[in-house]
Amino acid sequence: MTTEPQKIAEPQKVIRWWHFALIGVMIMMFILFAAGLGRDTKFIPSPLVGKPAFDFDLKQLGKESNIKLSDYKGKIVILNFWASWCVTCREEHHVLLEAANALQPKGTVQFLGVNSKDTDKGAFGFMDKRGHFPYPSVIDRQGRMALEYGVYGMPETFFINKDGVIAAKHIGALTHKILADKLKQAEAVQ
Amino acid sequence: MKQLIAFICISVSLVFAPSSLFAAEKAQAPQVRIESELEKKIRIVASMLRCPVCQGESVYDSHADVAVEMKRLIADKIKAGQSNEEILTYFKDRYGNFILMEPPTEGLHWVIWVFPIFMALLGALFLFQNLKASAQDIKDPHLDNFDQDGQSDDLSTEEVTDIKELRL
Structure with a gap:
């Protein structure tokens, strides 16, 4: 006499709360990674945007006179930090020359350079080779002005609106498109 | 003969060992420098700040131009009587929380x-x-x-x- 083999009951799968927690965390991480992938890694938000620009009083490059930022109140100021040793500054140099020649005659926009951690010889050597800026530059020999503006590295450009408030900031070489976009922001923020 | 040479070698090494140790100590002596009160304060603040152009390095550890200038500025601010908190706030206001080596436990x-x-x-x-x-x-x-x-x-x-x- 043979007996039928007994069927072994499968242990019942129980879904516990921590299963949901684990799935929830995995979904959250996936969303964070997806959001991170779409982010521009070069963009670092500046806490200075939307705040009044630091008013400096610095010696002008190649001249004995000083320049104050507040001298240009009522105009949009495009403040560009540059140095002769900065390789990326060479890339954006023609953009600054062309944009300044086109925009400054209108009288509403003023370009201003900040020659940071450089020497007069180096700065003039740079301009002699690549073309002189059609606007003044101030000297920031030690780089204190760069720290005051939270500059990471050269070049960096600040777009200051007519009220002296920083409307936008750009890290790296400027292009005509970036300059136009940031200028629009400065014109819009009053 | 071999024993005599060995004896001379050991004797010579024993005679010169203390003096060579002393010489080594003397050579190292200038490297050990007592940290001044100002340097200690700079170290504390600079260690709490991130070098803006480095990868995960504090301002204190970095030799980058910007970090060196930041250390000079910290020194000036300490000399002017500013507290650690005031100096950290100065950099935070300009660079954001990124500049702090440890993110603050506030908000998100x-x-x-x-x-x-x-x-x-x-x-x-x-x-x-x-x-x-x-x-x-x-x-x-x-x-x-x-x-x-x-x-x-x-x-x-x-x-x-x-x-x-x-x-x-």
Whole structure:
């Protein structure tokens, strides 16, 4: 006499709360990674945007006179930090020359350079080779002005609106498109 | 002869050993410098700030131009009587929280601090539950049916005997 083999009951799968927690965390991480992938890694938000620009009083490059930022109140100021040793500054140099020649005659926009951690010889050597800026530059020999503006590295450009408030900031070489976009922001923020 | 040479060598080395040790100590002496009070204060603040152009390096550890200038500025601010908090706030206002080596535990930043602990706890729980489940799985379901007298309702006496022999 043979007996039928007994069927072994499968242990019942129980879904516990921590299963949901684990799935929830995995979904959250996936969303964070997806959001991170779409982010521009070069963009670092500046806490200075939307705040009044630091008013400096610095010696002008190649001249004995000083320049104050507040001298240009009522105009949009495009403040560009540059140095002769900065390789990326060479890339954006023609953009600054062309944009300044086109925009400054209108009288509403003023370009201003900040020659940071450089020497007069180096700065003039740079301009002699690549073309002189059609606007003044101030000297920031030690780089204190760069720290005051939270500059990471050269070049960096600040777009200051007519009220002296920083409307936008750009890290790296400027292009005509970036300059136009940031200028629009400065014109819009009053 | 060999013994004599060995004796001379050992004697010479014993005579010069203390003086060479002293010379080494003397050579190292200028490197050991007592940190001034100002340098200590600079070190504390600069260690709390991130070098803006470096990868995960503090301003204190970095030799980058910007970090060197930041250290000079910190020194000036300490000399001017500013507190550590005031100096850190100065840099935070210009560079944002990024400039701080340790993100502050405010706003959404607490997630950064709590998340690893939460994940560790969840992982430990997951491991515990899995180990518990596999410990249950290795038990033979037939053996669970034995009562205290070794009898089973589902199996015949012969089958029970066979299983018991197998267990032995």
